[in-house]
Amino acid sequence: MADRNSPIGVFDSGVGGIGTLAALRRELPGETFLFYGDTANAPYGTKSRDEVMACINRIMEHLLGHDVKAVVIACNTATAVAAAELRARYDLPIIGIEPALKPASEVRREGSILVLATPMTLKLEKFRALYARYGEGAIPLPCPGLMELVEREADDEARRYLLELFSPYDLTKVDAVVLGCTHYVFLRPILKEILPETVSVLDGNEGTARQLRRVLASKELLSEGPGSVTLETSGNPTLVLPVMQRLLGRA
Numbered sequence: 001m002a003d004r005n006s007p008i009g010v011f012d013s014g015v016g017g018i019g020t021l022a023a024l025r026r027e028l029p030g031e032t033f034l035f036y037g038d039t040a041n042a043p044y045g046t047k048s049r050d051e052v053m054a055c056i057n058r059i060m061e062h063l064l065g066h067d068v069k070a071v072v073i074a075c076n077t078a079t080a081v082a083a084a085e086l087r088a089r090y091d092l093p094i095i096g097i098e099p100a101l102k103p104a105s106e107v108r109r110e111g112s113i114l115v116l117a118t119p120m121t122l123k124l125e126k127f128r129a130l131y132a133r134y135g136e137g138a139i140p141l142p143c144p145g146l147m148e149l150v151e152r153e154a155d156d157e158a159r160r161y162l163l164e165l166f167s168p169y170d171l172t173k174v175d176a177v178v179l180g181c182t183h184y185v186f187l188r189p190i191l192k193e194i195l196p197e198t199v200s201v202l203d204g205n206e207g208t209a210r211q212l213r214r215v216l217a218s219k220e221l222l223s224e225g226p227g228s229v230t231l232e233t234s235g236n237p238t239l240v241l242p243v244m245q246r247l248l249g250r251a
Contacts, residue, residue, distance in 0.1 A: 002069040002092065004221045007032040007230075008212070009063035009071040013055075014042035014151050015244050016183025017074025020097060020205045021229070022251035024072065027209035028216075030225030034066055035074075037244060039235030043147045044077045045118020045181065052120070056082045060090070069221050072212060073097060074182050076204070077118050080126040093215045099127065099180035100202040101134040107200045108175045113138040114166070117180030118147065127180075141165060143181070150183040153243065159190050171196055179203040186247060 008028075010021050014037050021035050036059055038044075044052045056078055063071055070093040071086070073079045079096030086094045099121070104113045113135075119142040121127055131138060143165065149158040177199055179185055185203050195201070216222045229248070233240040 002067045006069040007034045009068035011036040011059045012074040013044035014039045018247040019185035019251045020074035023205035023209040030227045033229045037233045039233050045120040052081045077120045080124040095212045097204045097208045100204045104176040104178050105134040111173045111175035113176045115140045115178040147183040176200040
């Protein structure tokens, strides 16, 4: 039976959710986190909805086996596909993440907002509803293959990818870039090189961390520590866990 000292499950399709995990640790340093990266089945963003849901169901069974007190979906695609269904099915807090279109709309002046995300995220109803509310001036940019470059830590290829992606746009007329996939947070150093200083680069990690704190507090489930992190993967742990550790250090 989960209680305030039980772990918080955090999962992603791969290693990108490590950036979300880092934000969660900053907000809640006394909590115990179990992070699961489904690297054997990444990416989710180019799979069918049913394929993604099958992956998520396996992960949820694994996390529930560890008596987690809450689950954070550190993946925009998985949130859009599964969050509502998981909340209806399980009696524990399920916190998702979504592209930071609302904060982008608040910093927008008269320029455009470029929304980088997986093809799946941009196709789903959750994003369309978000876009209908906060999408004025926003241009959705599907980024197939970009997540895999982050997984491989292929910075030079990622730089070329982003330069080509942005080439049709006058970046001096862009007010914000939204990172609509948790993996893209690790592209911030490259984006800083490419984008004018006036462009805000936004992601959903901090908002997700604050929401987790609010929900745990409301249910009297906040832990007083000491905090810890356990990293797990469905892939080859010898290859993947060192990448996760490096990314956690960078984040």
